[in-house]
Amino acid sequence: MELSSKKQQTTTTNPLTLVKYTQHHKSRHDVQDFVNFSMNKIPDLKVRLRRETHEKLVDDAIMLTEIDQCEHMQFIIKLAKAKKGLELGVFTGYSALSFAEALPDDGLLIAVDVNKEWTDLGKKYWKEAGVDHKIQLRLEGGDIVLNELLADESNIDTFDFAFVDADKPNYPNYYDRIIKLLKPNGFLMIDNTIWNGKTTDETLRNSDENARCIWKTVQMALNDERVDVHSIYLSDGLTIVQKK
Numbered sequence: 001m002e003l004s005s006k007k008q009q010t011t012t013t014n015p016l017t018l019v020k021y022t023q024h025h026k027s028r029h030d031v032q033d034f035v036n037f038s039m040n041k042i043p044d045l046k047v048r049l050r051r052e053t054h055e056k057l058v059d060d061a062i063m064l065t066e067i068d069q070c071e072h073m074q075f076i077i078k079l080a081k082a083k084k085g086l087e088l089g090v091f092t093g094y095s096a097l098s099f100a101e102a103l104p105d106d107g108l109l110i111a112v113d114v115n116k117e118w119t120d121l122g123k124k125y126w127k128e129a130g131v132d133h134k135i136q137l138r139l140e141g142g143d144i145v146l147n148e149l150l151a152d153e154s155n156i157d158t159f160d161f162a163f164v165d166a167d168k169p170n171y172p173n174y175y176d177r178i179i180k181l182l183k184p185n186g187f188l189m190i191d192n193t194i195w196n197g198k199t200t201d202e203t204l205r206n207s208d209e210n211a212r213c214i215w216k217t218v219q220m221a222l223n224d225e226r227v228d229v230h231s232i233y234l235s236d237g238l239t240i241v242q243k244k
């Protein structure tokens, strides 16, 4: 009875999801925490990175890439035996740390961000984790770094993976250049492709530049004969594009 009355009040919620969470008196947030900490093995150092991010950056900490998403991406990178990756959007370095852990000792992650204060916080943890030698931090805009990388032809077709989690309006501008940098079978992971639900609704998309540009990038991938694409409802949405 309680469930059906809640269902009537909450017209925008998928009823199946609502039943799943309310039956067990858990919020989506509780379930996310449970999956992160009771169904994954997260080293104390990575928990401390997140705690310091929350303590120092307060509201901005919402930008942290979710724990289970990083575990998932790390798993794929390990499976692919990747050696060379590119990240646009480092923030306090949680996803970069997860990627670097998955790389071999001579692996390389080019990690790009425009904010020194935020990346300085992450650098301490990269060092403590013993993976700092695998991460080349570039404090420049993604646009500049992509142009520099492509200016050297020896970089083309050499990256095993890329993760884009930076300025959303530039996602469409980044797309083609990243595909050029990927080697065959290399993959691009595009973050936030649900954008809090806004990409799923035309009216919301039209009133939100980020949602519009994210959606445009997903469409570019879906219409691109050079790649295979799949999207999953993990965190705020992850679309993975693999170069053929």
Ligand SMILES: C[S@@+](CC[C@H](N)C(=O)[O-])C[C@H]1O[C@@H](n2cnc3c(N)ncnc32)[C@H](O)[C@@H]1O
Pocket (backbone or CB within 6 Å): 063, 064, 065, 088, 089, 090, 091, 092, 093, 094, 095, 096, 112, 113, 114, 115, 118, 140, 141, 142, 143, 165, 166, 167
């Ligand atoms: C959502 S956060 C990244 C979160 C990060 N992946 C993590 O693991 O927590 C987005 C980051 O993109 C960075 N950014 C914004 N504009 C950028 C640009 N033009 N080029 C590179 N990075 C940019 C911001 O400084 C911010 O740190």
